[in-house]
Each structure stands twice: as structure tokens, then as C-alpha cells.
Amino acid sequence: MEVAKSISEVRDIVKAARGRGGKVGFVPTMGALHAGHVSLIRRSVEDGCFTVVSIFVNPTQFGAGEDFEKYPRPLDADLKICEDKKVDLVFVPAAGELYGKETLTWVNVEKLTAGLCGRFRPGHFRGVATVCAKLFNIVQPDVAYFGQKDAQQAVVIKKMVAELNMPLEISICPTVRETDGLAVSSRNQYLEPAQRKDAACLYSALQKCRQSAKSGMRDTQQLIAEMRKIIEAVPTVKQIDYIEIVDTHSLQPLEKIIDKALVALAVKIGTTRLIDNVIVSAGSG
């Protein structure tokens, strides 16, 4: 496994790999690697790709008062995971390698970034889209792998790639969950034991929604009310940012679930903001 700190090293190594034939797979991360990231890496390796992982806590996707400073950065452990999982190249950009003193160029994906997390994290998806555009241009992969857990991010990145005609494929992989259903996340480590136990309520609420929809409940206000009730009953829940049922492509709120829908939520447990989602299908009742 190679570790590169500069853009030119990455380009040289990827170019050499491409010269030997075969596809390049890319897993962009902010480090603090967990089973979710590992599932993306595994997919890339199984697809036969020369597999590149980037580890970079991207400042432009954090808002004022968010957790940029305290975001975990366990680099040695991350590199060991990459080595174990047969990653070929890890890009750990040196300070100043990705952003200069001032950033003037931004990729904006309108509408899709206005709701859901975008409403609570202004500028977040601008930062995500911009850093992904940069990383895609540096690594030049054939495929980039993202998790379904960040559902809005997945839709935004797919739209950006399609509309800017970026020459790569975006592969969205299933959310990896703990035994109690909690979606694996680097931020779960912020949770105290009682909070960690309570955090399972996010997935319980989503499962309830899936069951109700399958049983024929199509009215999204009714479905949301059921989920809200489950989550509000949990002691350490401090705030529900949103619980929404939206179209899987446009991310616009739905009144009724006709075919399938994205059910997404963001909840603060103590000071930790967690997100989760499922895609549900309407049943016949």
C-alpha cells in the first residue's frame, strides 16, 4: 500500500496503475474509518479496482459551531484498516494541498441541497460537492463509492457528476448498521452509553415507517407523526431537526407514498447530531 500526501504523487501513482490496465476505484472519506467505509473499500476491491482511499476532514463542509475541530482523526488506525482491507493507495493531503488561503471556486447543486440536512447546514453540500469535484479531478477514478447512509449527499453527488459530465460512475452502497440497527457513523463515538442505547430509536422509527407503509399507510403526515412519537419518547433526544418523506430523485416532500420514497431524519441525541434514512415502498395494505 502506498500513502501519498501530494496531488502530483497521487496522479503519478494512479497513472502508473492505469498503465497496467484495470479500473480505478475511489472511496473518499474524512477518516475515522468504520464498517461503513470498509464496506465501500471491499466493494471497490471486489470490483477488481486499483483502490484509492482519501482521508481528509474537509473544512468547507463544516459550518460555524459544528464539530470540525473535534472530528476524530485516528490516522494510524485508519491506515492500518486500509492496509488490512487491501487498499492500494491512501491519499492524505498535506496541509495546504487542497485549499489555498482563499477559495473562490464553488460547485453548487441547487434545489437538491435546499431541504433536509441542507436546511440545517447551510453551505454543507456546497463544501461536499466542491471537495468531491476536486478529489475526482485529482484521482480520476472510474468509479467512486459512497454510502446510502448519507442519502442526500449521494443524490447531490450523482446529480453533479451527471450534469458536469464527469467521466466516472457513482456507486451507492447500502448503509451498514450495528446489531440494534444504529447506522454506523464516525460520530457515534461521541455518544455516552445511555445516549448510544437511545440512538437505536432512529432506526426503530424508520422500521415502523417501513412497516406502516407496507401495510398500506400512504399519508406521509401520518407516517411522520408515528415516527415523531417514537423518537420524542426517548429520554436523551434533545431535538429533532427533521423527519421527512421525499421523492428519491428530486428530494421534494411527498404528500402520499405512491411508489417508493426516501424517509430521512436528523436527530440530536445530547449534542450529537445523527442522520439516517431508508427507502420504503408503498404496500397494498
Added chain:
Amino acid sequence: MEVAKSISEVRDIVKAARGRGGKVGFVPTMGALHAGHVSLIRRSVEDGCFTVVSIFVNPTQFGAGEDFEKYPRPLDADLKICEDKKVDLVFVPAAGELYGKETLTWVNVEKLTAGLCGRFRPGHFRGVATVCAKLFNIVQPDVAYFGQKDAQQAVVIKKMVAELNMPLEISICPTVRETDGLAVSSRNQYLEPAQRKDAACLYSALQKCRQSAKSGMRDTQQLIAEMRKIIEAVPTVKQIDYIEIVDTHSLQPLEKIIDKALVALAVKIGTTRLIDNVIVSAGSG
């Protein structure tokens, strides 16, 4: 010479060319090819590149009330010029190939697009940056060639490429001029004979500025006043959008010319908006 209408054709042809070795050079145009475009094509061919020209009147860089509809589209003549000048591939996107019904993804280059033409053409550089990002991702050239005549565009595209780490080089080529100094432009054909004669005043003013600066005049207000006087004296000049002296990198207005400066102007002759610029150096007097 090959002519491609679809993105996939372009990718296949460029990939095959790259497989035979050698660099790919790209000249993005809106057609109505003239000596300025030809100078860019010639540079690419002389650089030994497999040379790709795109011909596409990009709707997103035109504002309401601008000349999108009447912009000249002499496709047959353009293709003949490309053939004569040894272009390898012309990309003439079919309708709907570059933009869908709705565009959500935009590349914005802040600050650099606020002044000069950006002040009079809101959204223009957003359209230019976005279509260039798209075309660069489709053609994937090693070098793209632009003219110095569109000075602000050149600075904006260079900044976008640098900040988004796009894997290509931007080559800026000198402005091509008619015998009387008028910068060659597709829009010159809008000029009636008297207007065409008067249009030489833009370059006369710029030349005056160059001489005065060389003679030691450093105060930009004084230099601008001299230019304004020359242009305002011309009968068919309808409106001066701006005459500015700015830093060549930041495009911010300068009070004095210390080293070198970009002198840029936009003037309406009749209903035709013309732009021009020169880079001047301060002399010792």
C-alpha cells in the same frame, strides 16, 4: 476530420487518439470562427496535439435581452475552416446533449466575476465556467486554448481549473486584430460600415493608455479619463459600460500602475457591445 454530435462519440474518438499517444488540445468555441479562433487552432496543431474544436452557442452564458437568438451560426463555413486548419475532431453537440430540461449544478467563481463584464452581464461567467467544466470533462484535453481578448474569462477559467484541480493546462493566446487595431470578434459582423470604422476607437484608447503609462503616467483615474475622452468623441458610440485598470490576477481596480496592469473596456457601438483589453507596464517616465 471527424465530426461528433454526441458525448459518447467524442469520448470514444479522443480515447482512441490518446491510445495512439500524444497530447489532446482543445479549442472551445461558439462557432462563427474567425482569425482569433484560427490562431488558437494553429497553436494546438503546432503544439502537436490531437486537436478538438467544440462549436456550441452556450445558452447559459447569455442574459435576458442579449444576442443568444441572433448570434451567428454559420456551421458549414465553420466546419470548412476546421478542415482547412487540420482540426482532428469537431464536437457539435446535438440539441439536448449538453443541458437537460433543468440545470441544477453550477460552477461559480466568486470575486473575479463581480467586476468588469460580470457587473453588466450577471450570470454570464457562471454560464461560461459551467459549460467549460462540462466540456473539459467530456473532451478531457491536456491543454485548452483561450484568447486574451476575453481577459476576464481567461482569468476565471484559469482560477477554476487551478482550484478544482482539473487535470489540464490553460493556454492564453494573444488577441488577433484587424489592420486598424480592432480586436477580431464574431460580433464585429453586427457593425454597420460607419460603426465598423468607429470601432477602432477602442484600440486607439488602449494604445493611448499604453503610451501614457510608458511615459510615466501612473494614476489610473487620469489614464481612464484620457481613454474616455477618445471614445466619447466617436459619433456611433452609444454607451461606455466600463473602462477599468485592474490587477492582472485579482481583477481588482488599481489606483496606480506600479508594475503591470490589465486595461479593459466594454463599449456599445450602436447596439453592438464590444470588449477589448491590453496589459500595460509602468514606464519610468
